Amino acid sequence: MTERVINLKSFFEEARAGRLTGIRCGGCGELAIPPKEFCAACQQRDWRPVPLAGGGTIVSFTVIRVAPRGRGGEVPYAVGVVKLEEGVSLLGRIVDIPFETLKGGLPVRFRPLQIDTQTVIGFGPA
Amino acid sequence: MRRVAVIGVGVTKFGKHDRTSAELFAAAAADAITDAEIAPSAVQALYFGNVTGGETERQLHMGPLAATLLGLPTIPTTRFENACATSHVAFRHAVMEIASGVSDVVLVGGAERVLNVPTESATEFFAYCSDASIEQPAGLTFPGVFALIARAHMDKYGTTEEQMAHVAVKNHRHGVLNPKAQFQKEISLETVLRSAYVADPLKLFDCCPFTDGGAALVLASEDVARRHRRPIWVLGTHAATDTMFVHEKRDLARVTATERAAQGAYRQAGKTPTDVDVAEVHDCFTIAEIVATEGLGFFEPGTGGLAAEKGWTSLGGKLPVNPSGGLKAKGHPIGATGAAQIAEIVTQLRGEAGRRQVDGARTGLTHTLGGNTATVLVSLFGRD
Numbered sequence: 001m002t003e004r005v006i007n008l009k010s011f012f013e014e015a016r017a018g019r020l021t022g023i024r025c026g027g028c029g030e031l032a033i034p035p036k037e038f039c040a041a042c043q044q045r046d047w048r049p050v051p052l053a054g055g056g057t058i059v060s061f062t063v064i065r066v067a068p069r070g071r072g073g074e075v076p077y078a079v080g081v082v083k084l085e086e087g088v089s090l091l092g093r094i095v096d097i098p099f100e101t102l103k104g105g106l107p108v109r110f111r112p113l114q115i116d117t118q119t120v121i122g123f124g125p126a
Numbered sequence: 127m128r129r130v131a132v133i134g135v136g137v138t139k140f141g142k143h144d145r146t147s148a149e150l151f152a153a154a155a156a157d158a159i160t161d162a163e164i165a166p167s168a169v170q171a172l173y174f175g176n177v178t179g180g181e182t183e184r185q186l187h188m189g190p191l192a193a194t195l196l197g198l199p200t201i202p203t204t205r206f207e208n209a210c211a212t213s214h215v216a217f218r219h220a221v222m223e224i225a226s227g228v229s230d231v232v233l234v235g236g237a238e239r240v241l242n243v244p245t246e247s248a249t250e251f252f253a254y255c256s257d258a259s260i261e262q263p264a265g266l267t268f269p270g271v272f273a274l275i276a277r278a279h280m281d282k283y284g285t286t287e288e289q290m291a292h293v294a295v296k297n298h299r300h301g302v303l304n305p306k307a308q309f310q311k312e313i314s315l316e317t318v319l320r321s322a323y324v325a326d327p328l329k330l331f332d333c334c335p336f337t338d339g340g341a342a343l344v345l346a347s348e349d350v351a352r353r354h355r356r357p358i359w360v361l362g363t364h365a366a367t368d369t370m371f372v373h374e375k376r377d378l379a380r381v382t383a384t385e386r387a388a389q390g391a392y393r394q395a396g397k398t399p400t401d402v403d404v405a406e407v408h409d410c411f412t413i414a415e416i417v418a419t420e421g422l423g424f425f426e427p428g429t430g431g432l433a434a435e436k437g438w439t440s441l442g443g444k445l446p447v448n449p450s451g452g453l454k455a456k457g458h459p460i461g462a463t464g465a466a467q468i469a470e471i472v473t474q475l476r477g478e479a480g481r482r483q484v485d486g487a488r489t490g491l492t493h494t495l496g497g498n499t500a501t502v503l504v505s506l507f508g509r510d
Contacts, residue, residue: 008259033373034259040369060281060378062273063326064265068250071265079266081274081373091373093264099326104281120263 006035006049016119020054020110022088023047031088054110055126056084061094061102074115082108082123092121127225130360131351132507134162134344135469140308140457142241143338147179147461148188150340151237152195154462158233158342162354166196169344170229172203173220175213175236176461181251182243192237201233207461209255210410211496212236213341214464214503218363224347231350235342236461248336252460255497257370269333269411271372271498273325276413278378280327282428285416287327289431291318293412294331294454296440301451303441303482308337308457332412337457341466356509358472361397361489363505364390370500379428383502384421384493391491392423395506399423402445402506403487404474406467408495409452415439418493419447422504441482449474449482464494464503475509 006014006021011034014021022033027044033052038045061080078094080102093113094102107126112119136157138150145153151174159166174189185191189203206216213236220234240248252268253261279285295315301307318331351357366387369375376382392398399422407422409415416430424445425433433439439447450456450470453463471490473479490507 012259034371060274060277062270062277062328063323064267064270065322065326066249066267066269066324067246067265068253068262068267069244069246070250072246074265077265079264079270079274081378089373091260091264091266091371104277115263115265118263120265121260 005047008034011035012119015121016112018112020052021049022052022086024050031086033088033090052084052086056082056108058102058104058106058108059083059089060104063099078102080123090121092123094123096124128227129348130221130224131346131348131357132343132360132468132472133346133351133354133357134158134164135472136161137306137341137466137469138339139306140337140339140459143239146183146185147176147237147239147340148185148191148195150239150338151192151235151342154235154237154340155196155233155342158235158344162344164231164344166198168231169198169201169233171223171232172201173206173216173232173234174203175206175216175464177207177209177212177238178240178251182240208501209496210408210458210460211464211494211501211503212461214492214494214505215365215501217343217464217468217505218365218503220345221360221363224345230347232345233342234345235340235465237340238459238461239338240336241338245336261372266372267325269325269328272411272413273328274372275378275417276327279413279417282379285431287319288315289435290332290412290416291315292434293409293415294318296434297409297448297452297454300441300449300482301455303480304451304456307451307455308335309451309455328411328413334410334453334458337459339457339459339462339466341462341469343465343468356476358475359508361506361508362391362394363503364394366390366502368500370498372498375499381417381421381495381499381502383499384418384495384504387502387504388422391504391506397489397506401489402491403489404449404471404484405445405447405491405493406450406452406470407447407493409448409454410458410495412454414495415447415452418495422491422493441484446484449479449484464492467492467494468505471507475507
């Protein structure tokens with residue numbers, strides 16, 4: 001099989017429609033985002049896409065106050081790593097949660113964001 | 127495999143320059159060749175590092191350009207890019223070219239120039255070293271990456287913002303002793319703690335600066351080095367990679383690539399962390415030095431902050447870390463940094479570091495980290 005079951009483009013197309021998708025290894029059950037060829041855990045090439053519910057908790061976060069060129073109008077904004085309830089983690093923008101209430105372990109829920117024309121992984125209140 | 131030595135070092139002043147990256151490298155390289163006391167024509171190859179030249183100077187194909195400006199227009203050149211670890215990666219490959227017997231004398235190093243563009247542009251170009259599918263669109267910056275690490279370290283071990291500030295104060299104190307450093311000025315704990323947040327919990331004075339500069343090393347085989355009056359031997363050099371995605375790191379409070387690179391380098395050298403007399407480690411942010419000193423085995427996990435607070439890593443402490451001032455005060459021209467760290471350790475092991483000399487240093491270590499903690503190199507050096 002040379003075609004991946006899901007690639008980055010289709011991952012973001014699905015995410016844009018509100019559907020978060022991971023891949024599960026048929027060899028060892030490892031769950032991963034984003035798509036890749038071999039499983040880093042067992043070296044098999046036997047992935048299948050699995051829908052993810054979108055709920056999770058914050059692992060770590062930061063509030064960015066100095067932004068790259070073209071994004072100065074967005075500061076301050078929060079970015080965090082979220083551990084999804086299925087066990088796999090994902091990084092995204094954290095929105096609609098007051099900065100002072102952000103903390104490790106806080107429940108959040110996936111939501112797609114559109115920034116300019118780009119689909120961005122986002123997380124809002126659970 | 128043949129033994130390899132560093133026989134020449136050259137580093138430009140770090141700071142703002144009106145010279146191009148290739149010019150900065152050529153100047154450092156000429157100093158390194160002069161320091162090595164070899165004829166320029168003895169150099170058989172150039173391993174050159176640069177990261178952002180395409181963006182900041184519209185200049186690619188910089189290897190031949192640097193060789194041309196150096197006055198060695200016919201030697202083979204290779205350009206390396208591994209984010210902030212660039213010239214340490216180039217160094218490892220140059221070591222392998224000599225160890226394998228392909229060449230006897232190789233020039234290696236790098237240069238960067240970013241102070242000719244606005245800070246927001248430099249921030250953008252550096253962010254290209256993170257993933258462009260998930261991380262850049264989310265607005266993640268490099269201070270942001272290390273802020274995520276800092277928060278995880280604080281949550282797991284109780285590390286404090288004040289402990290991180292001690293790293294900045296210490297490295298600025300060291301930088302005062304380094305005439306090549308970008309900042310040669312002491313700062314107070316209050317200055318660090320009162321500076322503005324860049325990416326919480328990291329503040330302006332937790333971050334290294336943007337820097338222009340170049341650094342170069344002349345490496346030689348044992349038979350060439352033996353004719354030299356002060357060879358510093360490469361005892362071990364090891365590279366490790368970790369997943370590029372921040373969200374895939376198994377534990378954000380650790381840098382596993384540092385741990386694996388260190389284990390490989392110690393094994394090659396037949397050394398342990400307690401053998402190290404002086405170290406230059408990658409302190410792009412204060413938390414990065416804390417996590418590095420733990421991953422290198424100098425201190426137990428979770429105690430790197432305490433080590434900085436207690437002065438164990440200061441000049442005069444039990445293990446001086448970043449006597450050059452580190453990336454924090456010496457500056458961080460990302461394509462040059464790995465070579466500049468090695469130049470400092472070579473200078474220390476020669477006993478030529480002047481007011482920042484670690485007395486009697488026999489074994490030194492350099493640690494360079496690239497990107498989202500995805501690339502890490504560790505090398506060990508010793509004198510006869």
